[in-house]
Amino acid sequence: MLGRITRSGLLAMAACFALCVQSVGAMSDDLETKAKAEKSLVWYTSDSVQSAEAMAKRFQQKYGISVQINRKTTLPLVEQFVAESARGRSPADVFTVIGMGPMASGIAEKKLLASYVPRGAEKLPAQYRVGDTAFAYILSPMGVAYNTNLVKPEEVALLKSYKGWLDPRFKGRMAITAPIGGTTGGNMLLLQERYGVGFIEALIKDQKAVVYQTVATTGDAVISGEQAIGLNLTPGVALQAAAGAPVRYLSQDDWTFVVPAVAGVSANASHPNAARLFMNFLFTEEAQKLHADTSYWIPILPGVKPSYPKAEWLELPKNPVTTEDPIKFDRDINANIGNWRKILGW
Amino acid sequence: MSKYLDKGVLGAVWLSLIVLVLVPLVFIVPAGLGLTDGNFLAPVVKFLNDERLPAVLRNTFLLATCVTIVSCILGVLFALAVERTSMRFAWLAHQMIMVPILVSPLVGAVAWVTLARPSTGFINVAWRTLTGSRDPLFSIYSFAGIALVISLHVAPYVYINVRNALQNIDGAMEEAAAILGSHTLTTWFRITIPLAMPAILSSALLVFVLTLETFSVVGLLGGPAGFVTLPFSIYLAINLPPGDWNYAAFEGLLLITITGLLMILYWKVIGASGQYAAIGGKGFRLVSKVGGKVQGMLVVVVWSYAVIAVVLPVAALLLQSFLGFTTSRFDNMIFTLANWQRLLDAPAFRLAFANTMIVGAVAATIAVVIGLFVSHFSIFERMRSLEWLAGLPLAYPGIVLGMAFIFTYNGTFIYGTLAILILAYVTQFLPFTTRALSAPVMQLDKGMDEAGKILGAYTMRRVMRITAPIVRSAVFSAWLIAFTRGIRELNVSIFLYTPATIVMPVLIWNYMEQGTFSQAAALSLLQLFAMLFLVAIAERLGRRFESV
Numbered sequence: 001m002l003g004r005i006t007r008s009g010l011l012a013m014a015a016c017f018a019l020c021v022q023s024v025g026a027m028s029d030d031l032e033t034k035a036k037a038e039k040s041l042v043w044y045t046s047d048s049v050q051s052a053e054a055m056a057k058r059f060q061q062k063y064g065i066s067v068q069i070n071r072k073t074t075l076p077l078v079e080q081f082v083a084e085s086a087r088g089r090s091p092a093d094v095f096t097v098i099g100m101g102p103m104a105s106g107i108a109e110k111k112l113l114a115s116y117v118p119r120g121a122e123k124l125p126a127q128y129r130v131g132d133t134a135f136a137y138i139l140s141p142m143g144v145a146y147n148t149n150l151v152k153p154e155e156v157a158l159l160k161s162y163k164g165w166l167d168p169r170f171k172g173r174m175a176i177t178a179p180i181g182g183t184t185g186g187n188m189l190l191l192q193e194r195y196g197v198g199f200i201e202a203l204i205k206d207q208k209a210v211v212y213q214t215v216a217t218t219g220d221a222v223i224s225g226e227q228a229i230g231l232n233l234t235p236g237v238a239l240q241a242a243a244g245a246p247v248r249y250l251s252q253d254d255w256t257f258v259v260p261a262v263a264g265v266s267a268n269a270s271h272p273n274a275a276r277l278f279m280n281f282l283f284t285e286e287a288q289k290l291h292a293d294t295s296y297w298i299p300i301l302p303g304v305k306p307s308y309p310k311a312e313w314l315e316l317p318k319n320p321v322t323t324e325d326p327i328k329f330d331r332d333i334n335a336n337i338g339n340w341r342k343i344l345g346w
Numbered sequence: 347m348s349k350y351l352d353k354g355v356l357g358a359v360w361l362s363l364i365v366l367v368l369v370p371l372v373f374i375v376p377a378g379l380g381l382t383d384g385n386f387l388a389p390v391v392k393f394l395n396d397e398r399l400p401a402v403l404r405n406t407f408l409l410a411t412c413v414t415i416v417s418c419i420l421g422v423l424f425a426l427a428v429e430r431t432s433m434r435f436a437w438l439a440h441q442m443i444m445v446p447i448l449v450s451p452l453v454g455a456v457a458w459v460t461l462a463r464p465s466t467g468f469i470n471v472a473w474r475t476l477t478g479s480r481d482p483l484f485s486i487y488s489f490a491g492i493a494l495v496i497s498l499h500v501a502p503y504v505y506i507n508v509r510n511a512l513q514n515i516d517g518a519m520e521e522a523a524a525i526l527g528s529h530t531l532t533t534w535f536r537i538t539i540p541l542a543m544p545a546i547l548s549s550a551l552l553v554f555v556l557t558l559e560t561f562s563v564v565g566l567l568g569g570p571a572g573f574v575t576l577p578f579s580i581y582l583a584i585n586l587p588p589g590d591w592n593y594a595a596f597e598g599l600l601l602i603t604i605t606g607l608l609m610i611l612y613w614k615v616i617g618a619s620g621q622y623a624a625i626g627g628k629g630f631r632l633v634s635k636v637g638g639k640v641q642g643m644l645v646v647v648v649w650s651y652a653v654i655a656v657v658l659p660v661a662a663l664l665l666q667s668f669l670g671f672t673t674s675r676f677d678n679m680i681f682t683l684a685n686w687q688r689l690l691d692a693p694a695f696r697l698a699f700a701n702t703m704i705v706g707a708v709a710a711t712i713a714v715v716i717g718l719f720v721s722h723f724s725i726f727e728r729m730r731s732l733e734w735l736a737g738l739p740l741a742y743p744g745i746v747l748g749m750a751f752i753f754t755y756n757g758t759f760i761y762g763t764l765a766i767l768i769l770a771y772v773t774q775f776l777p778f779t780t781r782a783l784s785a786p787v788m789q790l791d792k793g794m795d796e797a798g799k800i801l802g803a804y805t806m807r808r809v810m811r812i813t814a815p816i817v818r819s820a821v822f823s824a825w826l827i828a829f830t831r832g833i834r835e836l837n838v839s840i841f842l843y844t845p846a847t848i849v850m851p852v853l854i855w856n857y858m859e860q861g862t863f864s865q866a867a868a869l870s871l872l873q874l875f876a877m878l879f880l881v882a883i884a885e886r887l888g889r890r891f892e893s894v
Contacts, residue, residue: 042845049860053692069694070845071856075589083756091762091844149678178569180586210487213569216861224672226466236861244680245671334588341586342397345572 031280032063034273040066041274044081045096046074046181047261048140048236048295058290059281065274073214074181078102081266085112089268093275096263099182100127100323101330103134103262113264116276120283120301127324128260128300136260137282138291139298141317142187143251145219145237150228159229160253162195166202174209175227177218179340183259184215184232185333186323188340190257197339203231204343211344223247235296235314242310249296249314256317258298351804359719363735366773370750371602371742377753378595389596398574406575409493409564410557416497417553418546420651421504425542426534427644428505429512432635442652447502448877450834450851452562453870455495456858457659459566460666460867462486466674468662487570495563498655500556504549511545512538530640544615551612555605559743562836566858576601577745584749595753598746606741613737660874666867685864695869697846698853705764705849706832709771710779714825716772717779718817721787722809726795733780740777744837747773752841762844770838775828782824786817819888826884833877 045052049071056067072080074097084090095113097103107113113133121135128136144159150173151159158164165174179185191199203209210227212218219237222230223245230237235249263282265275281287288299292306296314299306308314323329380388393399424443428436446454461467464485473483485491515538523533539546561577568578576597583594666672670680689695717736724733739747751770760766790813798808814821836851843852850873857866 049862068845071860073585073859075587076585079584079589079591083752084762086757091846175570182587185587210570211572213565214859214861216859217569219861220672220863221463224463224466224674226463240671243670244678245673246678330587337587346569346574346582 031273031277035065035271035277036063038065038271038274040068041093041269041271041278042068042070042091043094043096043278044070044072044077044090044092045094045261045263046072046077046098047096047138048234048291048297050236050239051138051291051295051297054290054294055282055287058287059278062281063277065277067278074098074102078106081112082106082110085110085266085268089270090266091270092266093269093271094263094278095266096261097182098140098261099186099259099330100130100134100136100262100326101182101333103130103264104326105330107264108133112267114267114269114272116265116279118276118279118283120280124300127322128262130262130264134262134264135279135283136262136300138261138288138295138300139258139320139322140183140234140261140295141251141298141320142183142257142259143233143235143249143317145222145230145233145247145249147222147225147228148246148248150225156248156250160250162191162199162252162254165231166199166207170207170229172208173228174203174207175212175218175221175230176203176209177215177230177232178211178213178344178346179232179333179337180213182330182333183234183257185337186259186329187232187257189329189333189336190255190321192336194255197343200340201343204345211346219247238296238308238311238314239294251315251317253318255319255321258317258320258322260300260322261297351806355719355805356723359716359723359732362716363720363732363776366769366776367735367738370747370754370773373754374595374598374746374750377592378599380592380596383592385592389590389593392590392593393596393600398579402574402576402579405489405573406558406577409489409496409575410554412489412493413496413500413557414550414554416493417501417504418550420497420501420647421549422508422539422542422546423644423647424501424505424651425508425512426538427641427648429509430534430538430636431641431644432637433641433645433648439648439652442656443505443648444502445656445874445878446499447506448830448834448881449499449870449874450562450836450854451496451499451560452566452836452851452854452858453663453834453873454499454655454659455563455566456854456863456866456870457662457666458486458491458495460662460672460674461658462491463674468674469658471674487567489571489573492564492567492571492573495567496557496560498651499563500553501651501655503553503556504546507545507549507552508542511542515541530636530638548612548615551608551615555608555612555741558601558605558608559745559837561745562855577743580745580749591749595749598743598749601743602741602746605743606738609737609741612740660871663867663871663874666864667871669864672863685862685868689865689868689872694845694848694853698848698850701764701767701847702833702849702851705767705771706829706835708764709768709775709832710825710828712768713772713775713779713828714783714821716776717783717824718787718814718821719805719809720776720780721784722795722805722813724784725787725790726792733784736780737777739773742773744774744835745841748838748841751838762847764847766842767839767847767849770842771828771832771835774835774838775831778827778831779824782827783817783820786820787813790816822884822888826881826888829884830877830881833873833880 052069052071056069060066078097081090081092081095108130115132117132118135124135155169158167177184179188212221215234218230219233221227223237223240237247238249241247263279265279269275285304288301288304289306292299293309296308296311298316376382378389380386427433428440462469462484464470464482470482519537520533523537559577561581564575564578565581568574580594580597583590667685668681670682673679720732720736723729747770751766755761755766794812795808798812834851836855839849839852840855854866854869
């Protein structure tokens with residue numbers, strides 16, 4: 001079927017390849033030049049604050065383009081972006097939220113993101129992209145933090161399974177983050193789907209888990225020793241552990257809900273080239289590693305090996321699960337939130 | 347020409363009040379009734395079917411009632427201690443009592459979390475160590491904790507009003523009672539407090555309204571306590587998925603209606619107190635001041651308050667700002683300068699500091715200018731409706747005003763700029779600047795303004811050349827009140843800020859939400875010290891104004 005490869009053919013192929021490389025390089029150089037001319041960009045993000053700041057700083061060091069961060073939790077950020085875009089222009093150039101749902105439903109439906117496939121994101125599976133507009137770039141696992149001064153090693157083993165959370169030894173010693181976003185709400189939904197609503201009721205009513213409003217306040221309660229165990233948490237507490245806090249983070253062996261951070265270029269970006277360059281940057285090995293090392297999340301690009309500084313104890317989830325239908329998943333969270341509020345007592 | 351200019355100025359004042367005070371209200375009503383998305387009355391139906399409604403309303407009113415009672419008792423005791431006893435360092439006690447008014451309640455709540463978490467708060471750790479008890483002395487995550495933090499913050503409002511009243515009460519009756527052998531406490535309960543009752547009642551109403559509006563303290567402490575009030579419910583309606591702005595708008599309308607009715611009552615009480623003062627007049631100052639056991643008890647109350655409301659929270663914030671991570675175990679503590687370094691290096695901090703000063707100063711200046719013209723027209727031209735309109739925002743809870751400004755200005759050219767924050771701040775400041783200026787303007791001799799008018803000076807010239815220079819001290823005080831409120835404003839700013847227009851209180855809130863508590867503590871301290879520094883400078887300048 002295939003013809004014999006001649007020397008002239010080989011030379012022609014090499015020339016074509018060189019041209020392609022040159023044109024990609026030229027495009028890249030062209031984008032970088034245009035981006036640098038724009039000087040700055042605005043990044044709306046729900047990402048981990050430490051990572052967002054580190055990424056912005058590194059990007060500025062690398063390209064001389066300053067990044068202004070607007071950091072809020074997902075829902076208020078989506079509402080701000082949608083409202084601003086609907087009635088005029090949003091200052092956002094790059095828009096990032098946690099969870100595929102908001103991107104796949106409201107943002108994509110309203111065509112608020114431009115088509116742009118960042119270099120490095122071309123081969124992402126369908127569940128981690130919304131057409132050619134939004135791409136997952138990092139994964140956050142949802143698990144448990146515990147205070148090493150207050151939890152015994154044999155109790156740690158119990159925490160590695162969800163059923164273990166209901167052990168009477170943990171009664172009155174646990175905090176749980178309220179399901180206010182795609183991460184915490186999604187984890188709560190999976191718990192309910194797999195173990196029934198009675199599981200959540202047992203956590204609150206029998207185990208007397210105290211409800212905190214955000215992942216940060218729950219984590220702080222565990223670090224300070226106010227609570228021995230914190231449920232429904234991302235691994236951000238590992239940063240405090242690296243600073244000497246008596247806290248550890250673990251994932252459950254049964255399954256671990258992982259939530260992607262998803263980014264896209266705003267359709268009305270004032271700095272479109274800087275935004276595209278930033279999107280490309282998110283999918284570089286350098287950025288993936290930097291993000292993972294400042295958040296203790298999981299890089300989405302295979303082959304990137306984070307060093308997770310001062311957290312050699314940290315184990316990656318054995319059985320990560322994610323949602324196949326983000327729009328339905330978000331709808332289900334919204335449908336259940338009223339009932340959860342009733343159970344949580346607010 | 348002068349006639350047209352006068353009409354132009356009056357028209358500009360009316361227009362500015364309508365734009366600032368009425369237009370946002372007009373925009374929030376359709377949303378609250380469900381007209382914006384075609385679901386007419388859907389928010390009302392949802393509200394009436396909300397199972398949490400009775401608990402939310404009960405919590406809201408119970409909290410406001412408790413805070414009002416506690417802060418009124420404290421405020422009256424402070425005023426009696428400073429004005430009716432010969433306590434030493436009364437000037438310092440006065441300054442300490444006033445400090446909480448300078449900081450946002452959120453900062454107080456942040457500090458009190460460190461002090462009184464049930465298991466690891468410093469106070470509870472000390473309590474357990476000293477007594478061997480397993481139970482905490484006091485949990486900040488409780489109804490009592492929330493009520494304490496708000497009471498400590500609002501008690502100075504009662505103090506300042508009652509103290510003013512005590513300074514103006516004729517001392518002859520108290521002196522007569524003392525000569526006739528009445529015990530100090532009997533005199534206070536039978537004569538002094540009844541005479542100050544209009545001021546106490548108006549303060550009570552003001553504190554009740556301020557507590558009804560508070561959301562940041564309940565937002566921070568209410569989660570673990572399972573305690574939700576109406577303003578916090580508004581915040582949750584917006585921030586919990588799926589995010590229901592129309593429902594939040596309806597709850598906001600309900601809150602405005604409640605606070606509006608209470609403010610009408612407040613104005614009636616204020617009016618009554620004014621009439622009362624006019625009849626009573628001011629006699630001679632009370633010369634002899636109380637000492638002995640009564641003074642001793644009041645001194646303990648005042649300095650205990652200073653320790654609980656100022657010293658302990660500031661110490662807690664200071665310690666937290668140098669900690670590598672949150673802990674109350676001294677053997678676990680790692681001290682670092684990194685939090686301060688990160689804060690001072692953060693571009694967001696420098697931006698927030700500059701924005702806070704610009705927005706606060708510009709908004710305070712505009713609010714004072716409008717307040718001056720409103721006072722002029724209201725008193726010299728008998729246009730009382732202007733003063734009423736300028737006072738209306740006192741009934742607007744900050745969280746509702748922020749929401750109303752989003753509904754009104756989203757999509758316009760001012761959205762996302764400092765201008766929208768300035769407009770919202772001016773709306774909030776107007777009742778304070780107008781009230782602070784109308785009293786001294788009322789005391790002016792109308793003849794001077796009449797003379798200016800006869801000589802052909804138009805309104806702008808008369809206000810700026812005659813009225814303003816005479817009441818310059820009050821102008822300065824009004825500006826200062828507005829400016830300090832601006833520096834700690836959170837409720838409105840949290841809705842309207844963008845990355846480019848972030849202000850310091852929002853940055854503190856964000857640090858709290860993101861879990862960088864030590865940076866939040868460092869910034870809270872900087873905010874407090876900046877306020878104290880500015881107030882000190884302002885007081886010096888104020889004295890210079892008075893002496894000119």
